[in-house]
Structure formats: structure tokens, C-alpha cells
Amino acid sequence: MHAAFLGLGALGRAIAGRLIDTGVELTVWNRTPGKAEGLTARTADSPVVAASVPDVIFLCLADSTAVHSLLHEQGLLKACEGKLIIDTTTNHYQNVLDFHRDVQAAGGRYLECPVAGSVVPASKGELTLLTGGRDDDLETARPYLERIGRKIHHFPKPGDASRMKLVNNLALGSIMAALAESLAVGEAAGLDRAVVLDVLADGGGESLVLRAKKQKLLDRDWSPHFKTATIHKDLTYLLELAAESDLTLGVGEAVRARYAAAIEKGLGEMDFAGVGEAG
Ligand SMILES: NC(=O)c1ccc[n+]([C@@H]2O[C@H](COP(=O)([O-])OP(=O)(O)OC[C@H]3O[C@@H](n4cnc5c(N)ncnc54)[C@H](OP(=O)(O)O)[C@@H]3O)[C@@H](O)[C@H]2O)c1
Numbered sequence: 001m002h003a004a005f006l007g008l009g010a011l012g013r014a015i016a017g018r019l020i021d022t023g024v025e026l027t028v029w030n031r032t033p034g035k036a037e038g039l040t041a042r043t044a045d046s047p048v049v050a051a052s053v054p055d056v057i058f059l060c061l062a063d064s065t066a067v068h069s070l071l072h073e074q075g076l077l078k079a080c081e082g083k084l085i086i087d088t089t090t091n092h093y094q095n096v097l098d099f100h101r102d103v104q105a106a107g108g109r110y111l112e113c114p115v116a117g118s119v120v121p122a123s124k125g126e127l128t129l130l131t132g133g134r135d136d137d138l139e140t141a142r143p144y145l146e147r148i149g150r151k152i153h154h155f156p157k158p159g160d161a162s163r164m165k166l167v168n169n170l171a172l173g174s175i176m177a178a179l180a181e182s183l184a185v186g187e188a189a190g191l192d193r194a195v196v197l198d199v200l201a202d203g204g205g206e207s208l209v210l211r212a213k214k215q216k217l218l219d220r221d222w223s224p225h226f227k228t229a230t231i232h233k234d235l236t237y238l239l240e241l242a243a244e245s246d247l248t249l250g251v252g253e254a255v256r257a258r259y260a261a262a263i264e265k266g267l268g269e270m271d272f273a274g275v276g277e278a279g
Helices: 010-021 047-052 065-075 095-105 119-124 135-148 160-188 193-202 209-217 229-245 251-265 273-279
Strands: 002-006 025-029 056-060 084-087 109-113 127-132 149-157
Touching: 002 047, 002 160, 010 056, 010 119, 010 135, 025 047, 025 095, 056 135, 065 084, 065 095, 065 127, 084 095, 084 135, 084 193, 084 209, 095 109, 109 135, 109 193, 127 135, 135 149, 149 160, 160 193, 160 251, 160 273, 209 273, 229 251, 251 273
Parallel strands: 002 025, 002 056, 056 084, 084 109, 127 149
Antiparallel strands: 109 127
8 A cells, every 4th residue: 555645744744654554655745844754654855746656645734725735836636636635634614625626626536534633543543534525435545544543434525524523623622721721720729730630530621632631731741732723723614614604602712712812922833732821
């Protein structure tokens, strides 16, 4: 099995590493050179060169602006005839419809594949995958997807997987912000940080999010697995989705404002678990 992998940020590098560990030959490209260091993969100078040989092309990019740039400005669209693009980027729910349309018009195939889970689950093949698009494209992708994820939720209608991913991240971002605030008020009230975390883990804070972030919260380790800027992007897309249905999300707006405040203080590149540091 041979695939191209474009985008070696925190998540992309973890997924690429897992594919390599499970026997997939990879040709990789990243906008900023050097991010492939340590991966047993061929490196390419451009997305088009990376995509020239394999029939499967993974994308894992910051946002839909980056995906659009690769397809339209960096030539990927012209190089995707007969190939399947598996896009693990968390995209805007409207832009992703354009990606389905444009890739198909160019003679390629496009599978939405936003993921739930972060760097650690990706490196163990334990992501949850939300796929969107044609059934036969899912079947082509399945041998790759089964290496990186343990559960696949398939949404045949283009755009639904991305909508679902954004809905999931409203819960994710809100729970993280609530945990950070619980910790802050607990410490301010004189309680020990480790004790607060232990009791939250046995009580109302018990969650996948706390299980994933407890040690980072304890150590104040804000090295990025999932950046504050990235959850802010997802919540921005999500609030636009809500506005389309004339829904005002009080919690969602407040939580996005918390992450926006952290970005304003220069903390956008830290892990979103550190949102409490913004005060
Ligand atoms: N990290 C997670 O836990 C996680 C979990 C679920 C979903 N996601 C989603 O997965 C995607 C990647 O997340 P991440 O955490 O890996 O982000 P990241 O660490 O910020 O990496 C972003 C990647 O996108 C590339 N990029 C940005 N703008 C670009 C452009 N205009 N042209 C080409 N490449 C561009 C970056 O290249 P440079 O290295 O040159 O900057 C980098 O490879 C995002 O859509 C995110 O929402 C992440």
C-alpha cells in the first residue's frame, strides 16, 4: 500500500506515523520543510510531486483555506485524476461541498474524513472517523482507515460528516473550557490542584476530555496536541452552522470568546487545555 500524505502538523504527523508503523509506504509533503524529520517516508518538494505516484492522497491541513490553496493554487486539483483524496482536515461545512464538486469535476474522488481524537489516539490507531461521500470511495479508503481508527461513522450525504464533526467540537471545546474554569476556581479557593483534578475525574468532570488532558492540566504542559487556534476555528465554523438555523448558542458563543481571549494574549499555538491561562 502506498499513499501520499500532505500536511504534517500535530495530527498529520501522528496519523502519518501510524500509517507507516502499520506497513503503508508514504510519500509526504509539508508546507514548512523539515516536519518529516524522523518519519520513515519519502519526502516530496510539492503536493503535486507527492501525489504523482500513489492513488490515495491524505490531506491533514489547518483549515479549509489551506485545502482550497492546495487544490486550486498549488496544482493538486490538476493532479488528482483517477485518485482518491481522503481529507482528514476539519473543514467548513460549506467549503467541503466545493471540494467534493471540484475534485469530482477534475476526474478524482473525494472522501471527507474529519476525525475525533487527537495525537495520542492517532498514534495508536484509535481515532473515531467521520467519513462523508460515496460508498465505493469509503471501501477504497477502508484498508487505510482501519489502520488509524477503531470506529467509522459514515455519512453518505456530502457535508454531513463535517457538520457532525463541528457539532462534536462544540461539546469538546465547552467541556475543556468548563474543566479549565473548575480548576481555576478550585485553586483560587485554596484547594490543591491535584486534588481538584482527582475529584473532578471521579465526579462531574469525568469525561473523555479529562481523561485525555488530566496529566497536561496537572503539569501545566501546554505543548500543542490540539491548538487553541484550532478549536477557535472549529467553533467559528460551528457558530456559522447554528446561525444558518437561526440558533443562538449562548454556551458556544461564550466558549469561543474564552478561546479568542487566549489567542489575543498570544496563546493561540498552545494546547487548548491551557485556556485557563488566559485568566
Ligand atoms: N490536533 C488534533 O488533535 C486534531 C484533532 C481532530 C481534528 N484536527 C484537525 O486536523 C487538522 C490538522 O490539525 P493539526 O492539529 O495537525 O494542526 P497544525 O498542527 O496547526 O498543522 C496544520 C497543518 O496545515 C498546514 N498548513 C496550514 N496552512 C497551510 C497552507 N495555506 N498551505 C499548506 N499547508 C498549510 C501546516 O503547515 P506548516 O507546518 O507549514 O504550518 C501544517 O502542516 C485541522 O483541520 C484540525 O482541526 C486536529
